[in-house]
Amino acid sequence: MSDNHTRGVSNLLFWYIVLSLTGVAYVILNLSYHSEEKEFEHTGFNLAGNDTIAVEEQGQLVEVESTEQKPYYTFIVFVITAPDHTPHREVIRKKSWAGYQWLEDDGTEIDRWKYVFVVGKTESAETMGKLEAEIEMYQDMIMADELDSYHNLVLKVLWLLQYSVDTYNFSFLVKTDDDSFINIKLLNRYLHEQLNSNSGGKMFFGGARTNRQPVLRRGRYGVGKELWDPDTYPPYCSGSGYVLSFDTVQELKSVWDTGVQPLFYVEDAFMGTLAYHSGKIEVSTIRGFYWHQKYGCSNKQALLMHYVKLDQMEEFMEKYEQGVAYC
Incomplete structure (x- = not known):
C-alpha cells in the first residue's frame, strides 16, 4: 500500500508539473502574439486614409492609424x-x-x-x-x-x-x-x-x-x-x-x-x-x-x-x- 501510495503521489505531481508548464507556455505565447500584433498595428502598413482605432499601450488607450488595407x-x-x-x-x-x-x-x-x-x-x-x-x-x-x-x-x-x-x-x-x-x-x-x-x-x-x-x-x-x-x-x-x-x-x-x-x-x-x-x-x-x-x-x-x-x-x-x- 505504501509503494502504491507513493507511486500515486508521484504521478499526480508529474501531471501537475506538466499542466503548470503548459499553462506558462500558453501565457508566454499569448503575450508574444499580442506583442507582435501591437507592433504590426504601429507599422502603418497599407494605411487607408486617416482613420484611427484605439489600442492599449502601456495600460492606456491611444489612437493609432487603422491597418485596413487600401483598395x-x-x-x-x-x-x-x-x-x-x-x-x-x-x-x-x-x-x-x-x-x-x-x-x-x-x-x-x-x-x-x-x-x-x-x-x-x-x-x-x-x-x-x-x-x-x-x-x-x-x-x-x-x-x-x-x-x-x-x-x-x-x-x-x-x-x-x-x-x-x-x-x-x-x-x-x-x-x-x-x-x-x-x-x-x-x-x-x-x-x-x-x-x-x-x-x-x-x-x-x-x-x-x-x-x-x-x-x-x-x-x-x-x-x-x-x-x-x-x-x-x-x-x-x-x-x-x-x-x-x-x-x-x-x-x-x-x-x-x-x-x-x-x-x-x-x-x-x-x-x-x-x-x-x-x-x-x-x-x-x-x-x-x-x-x-x-x-x-x-x-x-x-x-x-x-x-x-x-x-x-x-x-x-x-x-x-x-x-x-x-x-
Whole structure:
C-alpha cells in the first residue's frame, strides 16, 4: 500500500508539473502574439486614409492609424471638373466612357480601374449644396480643399496627388479633364505593357509631350522670370491628359514640398518643372494621347482625346461600339 501510495503521489505531481508548464507556455505565447500584433498595428502598413482605432499601450488607450488595407487599382482616372459642369459629368458617367462596361477581346471585364471626378469649392452656398448632394448620390466625386478657379488649378492637382496616395494603392494615376474622351480598353492594355516592361529605373510621366515650349511672360499664361527664368519650359505633358506612376506621384509631391520651385499657374508646365528638378522622372510621349480631338478622331487606336464637345461624348462611345473611326 505504501509503494502504491507513493507511486500515486508521484504521478499526480508529474501531471501537475506538466499542466503548470503548459499553462506558462500558453501565457508566454499569448503575450508574444499580442506583442507582435501591437507592433504590426504601429507599422502603418497599407494605411487607408486617416482613420484611427484605439489600442492599449502601456495600460492606456491611444489612437493609432487603422491597418485596413487600401483598395488597389491598376489605374485611377481623376477627372478635373468645374462646379457648374454637371451636364458634363452626367454624360460621362451615364452615356460615355466612365459608365461603359469595358471588355477584353475574350469577353472578360476590365475591372481594376476607377474614375473619380475632382471638383473645387465655391463661394456659392447653393452650388455647394448641389455639389454635396451629387457627391452623396453618385459616390464618384471628391471635393478638393481649394476654391475652384483657373489660378487654383495647380493647387487642386497638388492636393489631388496627396489625396491619391493617402486613399488608394495604384500603379498609375491618370489626370484628365471633363472634356476628354478615353478608350479604357486601349489605355488598360498600354499601362499593363508599361508594368511588364523594363523602364530602366526611371519614374514614368507620360502623355502628349511638349518640348521646349516658349514661356509667355504676359496674359493668362504669363509666368514671370522670378518664377521660371529660362525662356523655354522643360519637357512636360499636356494637361488634357497625362499618366503618372505611383512613385512619380510621390516624387512630384516631395519636390514641391522642398520649395525648390516657386508656384506658378500654368498647371501642366509647372508639373514639368517639378519633374525637371527631380532628375529622376522621364517625361514620355504616349502615342494615342491627343491634346485636341481633331488630331486623333480619325484614329481608332486613340487612347485619349481632348476638347470633345458634350454631344460628341455620347457619339464617340457609339462610334467605338460600331468599330468605326470617331470622325
